[in-house]
Amino acid sequence: MNPTLRIRPARRAELSRLAGLIRNRLPDLMKTQPATQRENIEKNLLKLLPDESLLIAIENRQLVGMAALDLDRARLMAMYLDPKAAHADATRRLVRAVEKHARSFGIGRLECTVKPQAWSFMEKLGYQATVTAGEGEPVTLARDLVEDAExxxxxxxxxxxxxxxxxxxxxxxxxxxxxxxxxxxxxxxxxxxxxxxxxxxxxxxxxxxxxxxxxxxxxxxxxxxxxxxxxxxxxxxxxxxxxxxxxxxxxxxxxxxxxxxxxxxxxxxxxxxxxxxxxxxxxxxxxxxxxxxxxxxxxxxxxxxxxxxxxxxxxxxxxxxxxxxxxxx
Ligand SMILES: [Zn+2]
Structure with a gap:
């Protein structure tokens, strides 16, 4: 575990930078969102702030990752890790932080859709495919959050x-x-x-x-x-x-x-x-x-x-x- 890695809710002043990150670095996610949402990324991120559902990971004062939780759909969405700075431990801790946050709202099962190359990593974190995905297609996974509940x-x-x-x-x-x-x-x-x-x-x-x-x-x-x-x-x-x-x-x-x-x-x-x-x-x-x-x-x-x-x-x-x-x- 890296002690310098810190995960906390994003702040209002950080939104335009995070929106830029989604626009430039998460092209796949953009494709799956309706056009209207694409133009309003920042506005959509803003809606996550009151519930603290937009989390960021910071290491050595640098943003290394972000993850958003869609409370209504109980889905982990828009997860991004800087490929140069983030390590597997940062990803694991970011996912666990989102799970903890979801659990605090009483959510018992969390879903996410990931690229095939991230599948095995997410499987190690306890996520299982909910439906059989086609070759090379994004896969939808889910994890029961109750087992880790206090x-x-x-x-x-x-x-x-x-x-x-x-x-x-x-x-x-x-x-x-x-x-x-x-x-x-x-x-x-x-x-x-x-x-x-x-x-x-x-x-x-x-x-x-x-x-x-x-x-x-x-x-x-x-x-x-x-x-x-x-x-x-x-x-x-x-x-x-x-x-x-x-x-x-x-x-x-x-x-x-x-x-x-x-x-x-x-x-x-x-x-x-x-x-x-x-x-x-x-x-x-x-x-x-x-x-x-x-x-x-x-x-x-x-x-x-x-x-x-x-x-x-x-x-x-x-x-x-x-x-x-x-x-x-
Ligand atoms: Zn009262």
Missing amino acids: DWQRRVAELHRELGIPSNYGVRYRLRMIPENTDCLSIGADIFDRDIQLDRAAADAWKAMKTDAQRSNIELQPVSGFRTVAYQAGLIRKKLNANTPMGRILRSSAAPGYSEHHSGCALDLTTPGVSPLSAEFSMSRAYEWLKARAGMYGFHESYPNNNRHNIDWEPWHWCYHRHVDPRTT
Whole structure:
């Protein structure tokens, strides 16, 4: 394994270069794409950024490879490795990184179409032909991703089957699996007098934010913080028992294993005079204050009105992301 090789999601500023690479170096791929797409490579790459589905491999500050994941079709696409700089290990790690990413959306089987000369390499990585290809023709291969899944991910999949959550849930709502944080600490009592826990860094940021709000005579009250997968499953079960249709439930509650509350970084907030977890919060001074100031503390509104996850607006749900958004400081 090469320690200097780094794989990370591509950034907006890198797109035109990556589009050029596809245009010039992947002529075969271009042939298989409709003409309209060909003219809009950069626009299509841009669509991959919010889900971090465009990965690049960097070695000694040089781009050595890229790979894109088509979430909706569960396909590895547009993989490119610089023939001069990339080695088999880089390819293997790039493929494994895409698989890990696909698995985080709950994808259990990944497909790809490769040239005949790449077939045996992909076979060594566990890919098998799905149909018999003609001599010299590109071959479509697939790999079962479940065998490499972590135990907690398998338990989540099992829980989803039991609750009747659709198997394409993560892809459909563009939500990723989030492991339970095992290092949370108490931040005191919530409005129902239950102990509430948060991730350590989020807890510090929360305390500073709450104090700052108080200076503007705004009282921020926590309603919910860290939640286990089992607790989230209980919330879904309760709604199912009340005969709420699954589609309706999933627009307002994340499926177990996919809730930001598992990370211990998400906080549901309210303020005196507002009923907790209600749309009313969006009309409060507290919400207005959060919109203006929360970013300074690393808290962001995860599901704003008309969000790309197609989840109901949750003005009360704020999540701490370790980096501070420079636009709001
Ligand atoms: Zn929440």
